[in-house]
Amino acid sequence: MKVLAILYNGFKAAKAEPRLLGTVENELGLRAYLESQGHEYIVTSSKEGPDSDFQKHIADTDILITTPFHPGYLTKELMAKAKNLKVCVTAGVGSDHVDLNAAVDRKIQVLEVSGSNVVSVAEQVMMSILLLVRNFVPAHEQAISGQWQVSDIARNAFDLEGKVVGTLGAGRIGHRVLQRLVPFNTKELLYYDYKALPEEAEKAVGARRVEDLKEFVSQCDVVTVNAPLHEGTQGLINKDLLQHFKPGAWLVNTARGAICNADDVAAAVKSGQLRGYAGDVWNVQPAPADHPWRSMRNPLGGGNGMTPHYSGTTLDAQQRYAEGTKQILQNYFENKPQDPGNVIVGVGKYESASYGQR
Ligand code: NAI
Numbered sequence: 001m002k003v004l005a006i007l008y009n010g011f012k013a014a015k016a017e018p019r020l021l022g023t024v025e026n027e028l029g030l031r032a033y034l035e036s037q038g039h040e041y042i043v044t045s046s047k048e049g050p051d052s053d054f055q056k057h058i059a060d061t062d063i064l065i066t067t068p069f070h071p072g073y074l075t076k077e078l079m080a081k082a083k084n085l086k087v088c089v090t091a092g093v094g095s096d097h098v099d100l101n102a103a104v105d106r107k108i109q110v111l112e113v114s115g116s117n118v119v120s121v122a123e124q125v126m127m128s129i130l131l132l133v134r135n136f137v138p139a140h141e142q143a144i145s146g147q148w149q150v151s152d153i154a155r156n157a158f159d160l161e162g163k164v165v166g167t168l169g170a171g172r173i174g175h176r177v178l179q180r181l182v183p184f185n186t187k188e189l190l191y192y193d194y195k196a197l198p199e200e201a202e203k204a205v206g207a208r209r210v211e212d213l214k215e216f217v218s219q220c221d222v223v224t225v226n227a228p229l230h231e232g233t234q235g236l237i238n239k240d241l242l243q244h245f246k247p248g249a250w251l252v253n254t255a256r257g258a259i260c261n262a263d264d265v266a267a268a269v270k271s272g273q274l275r276g277y278a279g280d281v282w283n284v285q286p287a288p289a290d291h292p293w294r295s296m297r298n299p300l301g302g303g304n305g306m307t308p309h310y311s312g313t314t315l316d317a318q319q320r321y322a323e324g325t326k327q328i329l330q331n332y333f334e335n336k337p338q339d340p341g342n343v344i345v346g347v348g349k350y351e352s353a354s355y356g357q358r
Contacts (some may be wrong), residue, residue, distance in 0.1 A: 001062040002084070003034055003329075005043045006072030007091075019315045021322040022067055027093055028322045030065075030329070037333060047072045057083045062327055063332070065089045065325060069309050071285055079106055087332055091325045093117055093172075096229035096256060100355060103345045110345040111338060113324030115172055117312030121254050122176035124311030131305050131306035132237055132250040133160050135220065138302040156275070166210070166220035167188035168236075169255065170197050171228030177224055177326045178205040188213050191228050192216040193227070194357055214244040217302035222250045225279075229256035232356040239264040248275045250303075254311050255291075257283040266292035270304050278305025285309055294342045 010023030019027050024063050027043045032040040042061075042306075044053035047070070054072050058064065066072040074088060076099045090096050090112035091324045101111050131137060135157035142148060163186055167174040170191040182205055189207040191197065196209055210216035217223055223245070227233050237251070240259040245251070251274055253260055262283050268274040274296055281317050282291060286308070324342070331338050343351040350358060 001038045002042070002060055003030075003063045003065065004054070004061040005030070005065040005091075006070065007045060007065075007067055008070035009045045017315075019318060022069065022313055026132060028065065028325055030322075030326060031184075033326060034090075034154070034329075044054045049332075053083075054232065054273040058085070061085050063087045063089065063329070065091055066097060067091045067313075067321075068094045068097060069285070069313050071130070074098045076102035076264065079103065079108065082108075084288060085256050087111065089113075089325055090344075091321045092317075093121075094108060094228060094256060095220070095257075096258075096355075100345055100350070105349045109343070109347060111342045112344055113321045113328070114341045116264045116321040116324050117317035118172040118176055119176075120314045120317040121173050121226075122180055123309045123351070124224070124254050124280065125177045125252055128252045128254065128305050129165065129222055129224065129250065130160060132178060132252065132276040132278050132303065133158050133163070135302050136298075137305060147194070150325040152301070156298070156302055160222075161185045162187050163221035164188045164219055166192065166216055166224045167222070168192050168216070168223060170207070170209075170215075171226065173255075174226035175201060176207070176223075178207050182206070188219075190216060191334070195353065200224050202306045216339070217241060217249075218244045218246065220249060221246060222252065225253040225255045225259055227255055229258055230352050234253050235259070235261050237261065237265065238267060239267075240242060242268045242273060243312040245274065247273060250274065250276045250278075252305075253279040254281060257281040257285075257287075262292055266296040269296045269298050272299045274298070274303070276303030278307060280307045280309045282309065321340050 007024045010020045010025045014020045014023040014025035015356040024043055026044050031041050038112050044059050046053040059081050078104050088110045095110050098110050101281050135153050140254055165186050170193040190210050191207050193208050269277050
């Protein structure tokens, strides 16, 4: 079979650090295995436009491996050209870069390595909440640029203790974020999800479910987004919804950039309506140099906690999603059942309940 992987370039770093498994150079550690089984393995980062390796090879690829960190966008049109394609495997979590409805129609399975980087992201969420609330970035900028003006930083720095924090999406990551927030003695923990947390889990974290989205955001000092990108979440956080946020709230989105309207969020930060926005996911990846989220700042010079998409690709996470990808391939080749938690789209139908209510 022909297996095509779209990964990001690691260049020198990947040569020096073999644990950067999710790179073109280190090929998810799959080459020896795949070739020993007689498969052809093509690995590339070239993914945009008709002349890209992605678009050239997809025509006769049987199995496509992609990663959310450098998404190979498998559109409906591209899928129509992929005559042999049977399985898409996401090395990581989040398969929105594949047109999932088209995959259902074409009976192409979509699997991901569920759980492989959920702790990595939950930790990033905690870091992002803290760096916004405590106004860390401008303080760090002072430290490295030779300045020292405490009042300029302290005037917009707060404690997380006593604040209301809510997660939009309370699945694997959202639940872990709630667990990690417990010792911070927040005023209240809230969640908004069409699926309730199991009673035990809800009780253990002391979180309250709010069923109306506007009501939910209006009660939160901090909102963290932990839902997949699908028709029901695309552009969900826009000018209209932002008007229902508490004035000066903080927003953290490590789920998917396109859940937020980029211009609306940047305008809200610039006006101070949002005190800050942090995340590692962008509506286009790699993000263009002039993306509004790169340069936005609140009126007091802070409030920008953006990074490139890396929260779920720590070295620990890479090991887990590389191993998980191999396991999915092995199951497929040997006709063994897949872990049901990994199946987003089975043959001709959604198996995951996380990509919207259907
Ligand atoms: P999960 O499937 O365990 O949980 C997602 C939760 O979101 C589910 O409980 C689902 O009911 C809920 N949800 C779906 N649509 C919703 C809506 N419209 N409103 C409220 N809740 C909704 O997924 P997990 O593992 O927690 O991951 C969530 C997302 O985080 C992934 O789909 C991916 O996009 C993103 N992610 C980002 C990473 C990064 O490196 N930045 C790495 C891993 C995941």
